[in-house]
Amino acid sequence: MDEKLCKYVDDLFADAAPTKTAVELKEEMIQNLHDKYNDLISDGKTQEGAYNIAVAGIGDVSDLLDELSHSDLPGSPYQAEHNHARAKAAMLTSIAVMAYILSPLPLTVLALIGYAHSGRVGVPIMFVLIAAATGVLVYSSMTKPRYLKSSDTMIEDFREWQSDAQRRKSLRRAISAALWSVTLALYMIISFATFAWALTWIIFLLAIVAEAFINVFFTLRK
Numbered sequence: 672m673d674e675k676l677c678k679y680v681d682d683l684f685a686d687a688a689p690t691k692t693a694v695e696l697k698e699e700m701i702q703n704l705h706d707k708y709n710d711l712i713s714d715g716k717t718q719e720g721a722y723n724i725a726v727a728g729i730g731d732v733s734d735l736l737d738e739l740s741h742s743d744l745p746g747s748p749y750q751a752e753h754n755h756a757r758a759k760a761a762m763l764t765s766i767a768v769m770a771y772i773l774s775p776l777p778l779t780v781l782a783l784i785g786y787a788h789s790g791r792v793g794v795p796i797m798f799v800l801i802a803a804a805t806g807v808l809v810y811s812s813m814t815k816p817r818y819l820k821s822s823d824t825m826i827e828d829f830r831e832w833q834s835d836a837q838r839r840k841s842l843r844r845a846i847s848a849a850l851w852s853v854t855l856a857l858y859m860i861i862s863f864a865t866f867a868w869a870l871t872w873i874i875f876l877l878a879i880v881a882e883a884f885i886n887v888f889f890t891l892r893k
Contacts, residue, residue, distance in 0.1 A: 676708060677701055679726055680700050707728065711724055763808070763810070766804075766807055767805070768804070770801070770807070771804045771852040774801050774804070774855075774856060775797055778796070778797050778859055778860070778863070789863075797856050805849045808844065809842075811841060811845075846885060847885070850878060850881060854874055854877075857874055858872070861874070
């Protein structure tokens with residue numbers, strides 16, 4: 672029966688272009704079919720009944736296969752839509768990164784010129800820039816439309832997973848950028864306040880530990 676399931680999936684993907692995404696989807700579909708078939712057998716279904724129920728849960732793959740087959744072709748609507756989304760994300764990310772990089776600049780300049788109230792003026796400006804940059808990244812992540820399943824099939828599950836994975840990746844980048852910007856801000860503030868430059872670099876080690884915990888959290892969540 673395993674060979675029959677594999678042949679069924681092979682027939683579905685017979686006309687699909689062998690792109691990386693198509694191959695990954697095919698392998699994932701075969702594994703899911705095997706797991707679902709074995710679960711149905713464990714529940715007392717017959718081999719033929721379990722097979723029919725498993726393959727019926729795949730759903731209509733024609734639209735998805737057509738999308739996968741043309742997504743890598745230059746000038747295709749799928750590629751154009753993908754390029755537009757990437758260009759928008761790249762622009763917003765560039766603006767956010769620029770704001771992060773420039774955030775310590777007001778405090779640094781005011782401190783170097785000897786302004787008496789450099790901390791009172793520079794620190795709020797720095798955190799405003801950090802907040803604005805974080806807001807841009809969060810906006811970029813949240814404006815990506817969340818996929819809503821139209822039916823309870825394997826193809827719809829795949830589309831939903833693909834959409835959620837992209838949102839998680841955007842959120843992960845926003846958190847990482849905010850972490851390192853706040854780390855840099857704290858480093859500048861504490862260093863200028865204490866002049867203990869030989870010790871304040873430890874803040875970056877703490878940030879590395881925090882980054883590791885964040886990676887573990889997103890890995891477990893995935």
